[in-house]
Amino acid sequence: xxxxxxSDKGSVDTLIDPVPANTLLVREMYQMLKDVALGTQxxxxxxxxxxxxxxxxxxxxxxxxxxxxxxxxxxxLDYVETCIASDSRRWSFDSSQRFDTDPVELMST
Numbered sequence: 131x132x133x134x135x136x137s138d139k140g141s142v143d144t145l146i147d148p149v150p151a152n153t154l155l156v157r158e159m160y161q162m163l164k165d166v167a168l169g170t171q172x173x174x175x176x177x178x179x180x181x182x183x184x185x186x187x188x189x190x191x192x193x194x195x196x197x198x199x200x201x202x203x204x205x206x207l208d209y210v211e212t213c214i215a216s217d218s219r220r221w222s223f224d225s226s227q228r229f230d231t232d233p234v235e236l237m238s239t
Contacts, residue, residue, distance in 0.1 A: 154221035159213050159233035162193055167237065181205075200234070209234050 165171035176190040176197065184202045188211055191198050195216030201208040209232045213221045223232060 152219050154213055154215050154219040156221065156231055156233055156236065158215070159196075159198075159210060159221065160236040162196060163233050163237055166193055207234050 162171060166173045171193050174192045176192050179189050181202075186202065186204055188199050188201050191200060197214045199211040199213075201211055209223055210221075211223050213233075
């Protein structure tokens with residue numbers, strides 16, 4: 131009769147893919163966007179595009195050294211395309227990712 135202990139099958143840590151050290155976590159971006167919404171952080175537009183000219187396209191903003199590319203879909207924030215934190219960690223949108231992997235989605239929950 132075989133044993134079902136974790137030591138026989140490997141530890142839980144080996145079953146979960148580790149997060150690379152240079153990966154920016156969605157929760158961190160969510161917190162930064164929440165701070166902007168609460169007025170404790172300031173978001174600044176990068177570039178010359180006005181809100182009217184980005185009716186359905188990407189626009190870039192900066193928050194405390196973080197750079198974000200956000201998609202505006204007909205005057206509605208749709209998703210974060212990319213984010214680079216002030217320490218150079220990065221995150222990029224992937225439509226195949228599961229629900230709750232985009233910080234804009236988390237803002238609406």
